[in-house]
Amino acid sequence: MIDIKIIREKPRLVEENLRKRLKDETIVKEFLKVDNNWRVIKKETDELKARRNFISKEINKAKKSNSPNMAALLKEAKEIPGEIGKKDSMLNSLEEMKLSIWKKLPNLIDKSVPVGDASKNKVLKKYGRASKKIKEGHAEIMENMELIDTKKAAEVAGSRFYYLKNDLVRLNYAIISFALDFLQKKNFELVQPPYMLKKEVLEGAITFDVFEDSIYKIEGEDLYLIGTAEHALNALHSNETINSKELPLRYAGISPCFRKEAGAHGKDTKGIFRTHQFEKVEQFVFCKPKDGWKEFNLILKNSVELYKKLEIPFRTVVLASGDTGNVPTKTIDFEGWFPSQGEYRELGSCSNCLDYQARRSNTRFQDGGDIKFVYTLNNTAIATERMMTCIIENHIQKDGSIKIPKALWKYMGKRIFVKKK
Numbered sequence: 001m002i003d004i005k006i007i008r009e010k011p012r013l014v015e016e017n018l019r020k021r022l023k024d025e026t027i028v029k030e031f032l033k034v035d036n037n038w039r040v041i042k043k044e045t046d047e048l049k050a051r052r053n054f055i056s057k058e059i060n061k062a063k064k065s066n067s068p069n070m071a072a073l074l075k076e077a078k079e080i081p082g083e084i085g086k087k088d089s090m091l092n093s094l095e096e097m098k099l100s101i102w103k104k105l106p107n108l109i110d111k112s113v114p115v116g117d118a119s120k121n122k123v124l125k126k127y128g129r130a131s132k133k134i135k136e137g138h139a140e141i142m143e144n145m146e147l148i149d150t151k152k153a154a155e156v157a158g159s160r161f162y163y164l165k166n167d168l169v170r171l172n173y174a175i176i177s178f179a180l181d182f183l184q185k186k187n188f189e190l191v192q193p194p195y196m197l198k199k200e201v202l203e204g205a206i207t208f209d210v211f212e213d214s215i216y217k218i219e220g221e222d223l224y225l226i227g228t229a230e231h232a233l234n235a236l237h238s239n240e241t242i243n244s245k246e247l248p249l250r251y252a253g254i255s256p257c258f259r260k261e262a263g264a265h266g267k268d269t270k271g272i273f274r275t276h277q278f279e280k281v282e283q284f285v286f287c288k289p290k291d292g293w294k295e296f297n298l299i300l301k302n303s304v305e306l307y308k309k310l311e312i313p314f315r316t317v318v319l320a321s322g323d324t325g326n327v328p329t330k331t332i333d334f335e336g337w338f339p340s341q342g343e344y345r346e347l348g349s350c351s352n353c354l355d356y357q358a359r360r361s362n363t364r365f366q367d368g369g370d371i372k373f374v375y376t377l378n379n380t381a382i383a384t385e386r387m388m389t390c391i392i393e394n395h396i397q398k399d400g401s402i403k404i405p406k407a408l409w410k411y412m413g414k415r416i417f418v419k420k421k
Helices: 004-009 011-020 026-065 070-104 138-144 150-156 167-185 208-214 229-237 289-309 356-361 384-395 406-412
Strands: 122-127 189-191 240-243 249-258 277-287 314-318 330-338 343-352 363-367 370-373 375-383
Touching: 004 011, 004 026, 011 026, 026 070, 122 289, 138 384, 167 189, 167 249, 167 277, 167 289, 167 375, 167 384, 167 406, 189 229, 229 249, 229 277, 229 356, 229 375, 277 289, 277 384, 289 314, 289 330, 289 343, 289 375, 314 343, 330 384, 343 384, 356 363, 356 375, 375 384
Parallel strands: 189 249, 240 363
Antiparallel strands: 122 314, 249 277, 277 375, 314 330, 330 343, 343 375, 363 370
């Protein structure tokens, strides 16, 4: 969440931020109206409670002195609890309304972010040479080589599911092992998080009503399958105060991810580019505010190194304000080249969330005599299913075999794989 002081003291700044994000700015006035009512009722409630305490003392004095005011004091003492109860009820209702609106307000967009919709996204840099267009895409190549079976998966589980088979299973785990080894050498702590989280915990990482249509709920329980390890890693230090000497804390999370992909019907329906389940290695950082952009550049550089080692053409793209999610202040996407489509497609992203998630999750650090909120950053080191589609399209040889990137040789035990005979 945004610091409430900013909303109260600089409402025009928050409204301008909503305009940049192409969102309704009237929500700010709605928040301020509820917040003002809450503060009025809070003041009245506090005054009533102070009056109750005062009367209690006056009654004790009156008893000792046989004061003629005793009856009036007792009458008021009897009435005040009811009034306080009514005020507390109003206060709780306003508190819920205020919190609900507050949580919907997106993070403040960084000044370096281009303003506008997705058409304003800016390519920062290209890496590698884009290969020539090929006739078959990854779906056809994988099916022909008996590396996936989406037909049977659709029969037993539904569309956008798959069976990985033969060398593709090995390639998947080779990529995971390679990424984990790479990040561990960079002093990231490896974490395999819970695959389900409570709603309250998820709300610490996301704007829930925006993300709700994308995640799976466990029927009859307050649990949701995670859409990314980021959300579970964000919760790792929720409601904690971290010793400043321990910061930054850098984690490499490995987990399956489950998403409904609502609204994506008719797009990428073939193969394993856009699916309901996939594996992902995630970088996640807790740091001091002063180190936020330093850590952002660090995890960004890590992904660039990883992608280079996997020998795929790719580019980095800074998302425009209207295309940036609610939580980050800035996001840079990694897009891989797909020769079958003749275009770059998203493989992952790198985001600085400032203290937005930390406020929602109550994650702080001791800074001398002060307690402050940490900054959180996340980066898709590698989403393996998407990476495999990119590797296969860019590494297919004239004879139909697939050349394995050198960085994966030791994990695969081979340098090339061919159709199973």
